[in-house]
Amino acid sequence: MSTQTDTAFEAAVEAALGQEQAARGDTTQEHTGAPETGAEQLTPLGRSLRTALDGTFRDVRRDLRAMLTGGDFLRDPSLSVPEARAWTSNALQGIVDAGHGGAGFPTSVGGDGLVASSVVNFEMLALADLSLTVKVGVHFGLFGGAISNLGTEEQIQEFVPQVMSLHLPGCFAMTEVGHGSDVQALETTLTYDADTDEIVVHSPGPSATKTYIGNAAADGRMAAVFGQLEVAGTNHGIHVVLVPLRDDSGDSLPGVTIGDNGAKGGLDGVDNGTLSFDQIRVPRTMLLSRYGGVTDEGTYESPIDNPNRRFFTMLGTLVRGRICVGGAAAQAARKALSIATRYSLQRRQFEAPGREDEVLLLDYLAHQRKLLPAIATAYALSFAQNELVDTLQSVQSRPVGERDQKAQRELETRAAGLKAVSTRFANDTIQVCREACGGAGYMAENGLTELRRDADVFATFEGDNTVLLQLVAKGLLTNYKAMWGDLDMLGMVQAAARTFTGTVIERTAARPAIERIMATAQRKSDSETVLERSWHVTMFEEREQHVLDSLAQRLRTAGQDESRAFEAFNATQDHQLLAARTHMDRVVLEAFIAGIEACEDEATAAVLNKLCDLYVLENLAGDRGWFQEHGRMSTVRAKAIVPALNQLCQELRPLALPLVEGMGVPEQLLQSAMLED
């Protein structure tokens, strides 16, 4: 960083030191009976960091924060599973009552028409309760989203208003017992019966049973069911049909068998269940037909001729779900970091020579290293998520037919990648936070164990993380010509073998800022360089480029023999995952740089710059081996990284409170009894 930003950072630290004392005063005040419902007391730096992280849709975020802190959206972790389910259904109604049922739906039916707002809604709910968040996601996002994305205008007019008002609680019945990740292999059949003009929905065997279906075990009245559409003896691939599940009294309809998945590792408030269908008949008009349906004459018709392209177009419209899940997982991590960091600012342990009080947990270097780099990463993921949501809004605000196909594929690839990265980060970080709070961290009333349980499955649903990272690798290898959702081993190998002639790294939204950074870079000594942003960018770019190039080369060499395609694919699987990860690292870094660039307050930008240093060095520290092996980092630089990490932690330590505030989790939502001691 330049001397100018150094000075701005020092000023921010000095100001924050005063603020922290003031904030402690506030805390004391609260103990003596401050108002419960009052607005949050934030330090100026905390407020300004929060503004930066709230991004384009900061007004939506503020509205949601107000709704959540003013209402009853925090679940008592000691509720039993049936109680938690009842609470969640009730809270879901509360969201509709607060006027948030229309987020993301078309204006033609009274929605706000902003796909982004539904994502931001989902992210913000995650600050309160993840069961409620997932229930919202299942009903509005997946069920409602299937209708509004895959249905015809008539179907939208008929069903979406009932979704928005919660009069028609719905399920998204994709996953089957036999197939989760591999959607194209689903076994449920949707057979058109010309005689009665109906679709016959059938589960041919136990492995075709739909499972883990949210909203199915208790509340769902209708399901969007994925299955193989057959018309006049011809299979037209995966389509979706709406199937009523229960009558008005809640009993399952004839031919529908509903099971309960029972106790899970978390998300106690979500009624996941199983569904199977025994020759259920629904009118032809229940087939969601925007991308393919049966005409009045009983023949199959689709605006997309290529069945593969049709499948991926249909699934592509559902990309929002992955963006939601990644965003919510990162929020859960921010909530955990807020709890653990605030605790570390009040909890003392062990006397130290020459100190009057016992030492605050956050004054220990090891504790700083547990929490502060994770906070830096949480900031990085915020900027990356905001950029992704903006892209989603921009790509999907056009009618499907007019969308930029490459931009759509790139969006799908980034959504898959950021979901995998964010959910991995969440699971790891919440656990670190739990352990950093010792025995107190293990008590349910302190909030961390429940967060951990609920966020866990985010690594699995809306796409297993390992599969998603392979999709990213495939997208990179094929320059986004490949389609969404398909592992397609042979395709990946062949694409690399036939068409790949060298990878191109395209810089993202931060391009102008990065080009300026690179242009003004100065040569410095090896050990100084570790704090130079241009060096950071170079390292991230070179790593991605090299990993991708060498992956392509290995696949080209191995892929000549088609009968060995699986072996070629499989032998490079770890390499594919590395390519995806290093790509996402670069995308996230660029989003961080763009976020700093967009920040107008100098002191705030200086703090963000320091956090960005920390994010980068934490990342590089983990890959020091790779960089040295590939001649990209000298021994001297590699050795300088950990000391620089420690130094950055020490510099950012005085800003811990504003950094936490900046992450945007209102104190009223922390649900951690130990913070009130």
Place this chain on the structure above:
Amino acid sequence: MSTQTDTAFEAAVEAALGQEQAARGDTTQEHTGAPETGAEQLTPLGRSLRTALDGTFRDVRRDLRAMLTGGDFLRDPSLSVPEARAWTSNALQGIVDAGHGGAGFPTSVGGDGLVASSVVNFEMLALADLSLTVKVGVHFGLFGGAISNLGTEEQIQEFVPQVMSLHLPGCFAMTEVGHGSDVQALETTLTYDADTDEIVVHSPGPSATKTYIGNAAADGRMAAVFGQLEVAGTNHGIHVVLVPLRDDSGDSLPGVTIGDNGAKGGLDGVDNGTLSFDQIRVPRTMLLSRYGGVTDEGTYESPIDNPNRRFFTMLGTLVRGRICVGGAAAQAARKALSIATRYSLQRRQFEAPGREDEVLLLDYLAHQRKLLPAIATAYALSFAQNELVDTLQSVQSRPVGERDQKAQRELETRAAGLKAVSTRFANDTIQVCREACGGAGYMAENGLTELRRDADVFATFEGDNTVLLQLVAKGLLTNYKAMWGDLDMLGMVQAAARTFTGTVIERTAARPAIERIMATAQRKSDSETVLERSWHVTMFEEREQHVLDSLAQRLRTAGQDESRAFEAFNATQDHQLLAARTHMDRVVLEAFIAGIEACEDEATAAVLNKLCDLYVLENLAGDRGWFQEHGRMSTVRAKAIVPALNQLCQELRPLALPLVEGMGVPEQLLQSAMLED
């Protein structure tokens, strides 16, 4: 490995391939109605690996396996907290009824006199249910152990039989709200009242409340209470007194306030609670007085003059608890690995070009990399744990006064280190297993989420892992002159500053085997060397030595100024943790080598050798950066590690089932519905 062992390994693989088919046959048979209670069907290799891992106390392990598979020791994960507590209390009685209440207690009161058997008991129970395991540990190990280790012979005669028979359910009341890790700072007071010849037990304020105390919320009738002993106005430091908690009808006694910690992140069957004391009076004879008590004349007397040494001697007798916790955590990881690996051998996903069936999960390289190196580490930790238990038995079989002090300190250091390493491994590995099983892994009935919840706190209780690793570093820096349980920052810095003149790495039990390995080592090319055991040993030794030397040097330089001792300590905290970790890595590797050496079957030894390679390379892969920075590993060798890892995974893949069997978790205890499909 030599050509001879290569051939033995190949033979093992060939035999295993036949066995796996046979085992599949068995599975089919089970589906058609095989006997429920029959002995486990093991492959010959699985049986022989299990024998190697069962170690010195294999007969005790076999007995426990028979008890657990024959009885009712598996808890239904859907039980509510009150139901789970009731179940656990009942199962505890089942252990006494099965004749296992005397494990580890002195023969003078009818125990088996084998400290090791109590640890092995604890480890084996962990294969069934961790709440039950912890309840056993609290009552027999901590409460009973406090009496038998810290009590006089009369006290042992009076109380231990009631502990063994479960007539006197007990608590171990050490941790307070204000102090967990820092035992010397406990606030509870134990004041001798000469007028009445009583000890007055008192909690001076809210931070003195005992908390997280197992067995306190519901069942405990008596507690071993830690507090500051004051006699005639002089503080004699931490001592332990027995305090009755409840009357025969279960109501708390006057002056005792009992609270319930309520819902936790797991261990639902353990009734953790809070205890506080309002001037409770107990007879002087309730003070556990082996290492310090009050005479008939009302004066304090102790066989150990130095108060610090007394404290650490007292705590040192409790080292068994840490050994138990580390061992049980590793067992939980083995159970999770058994579930996930068996699932990966039956679950298929995605078609592959040229393959008839969809691909088995474990045939994917990425899946192998998730599970197989973890299995190798689980084996490594088995051998290390067995060695530690043997050492415990050998050190503690002598009367306290005659024990080798250095051996006792070294035992305490290793116990602290292995507890930290094993619990870290458990938390990480169970999560990997959960995710590797996808949505099914998240269903409670499949066993992984409950394991994860229960094992979580093992990273915290019996010593926070970060604090424990610092104790290891201190032990190494002071060559085991330092005492147990004390972070003592100033002491650590001063010891390094004053007396440290170079570290000495002493090889452990495996010394002869290692010296032979080193003597017969042959020079090979860089890329071949990665599979050479002598190179492995060199890498682990040099890493430990260098990290420790450089830590000592940094502390020497910084420690000259006593007033800056905290800063010197704190600036090197991450370095201390690294020193501890690399030390433990070397100890674990040596235990693995000794375990192979002790294995008499050539084919089994060859498989263990291959697993040891995998353990080592997984470890070195994570530290490639360090090794290159410090000139200990060439770029060529560093680059050869990951390909060698992949190759090892592929070679071990056909042995997956016997490897799982070898980990010693009976199929009847897996509690995973998905494996029965």
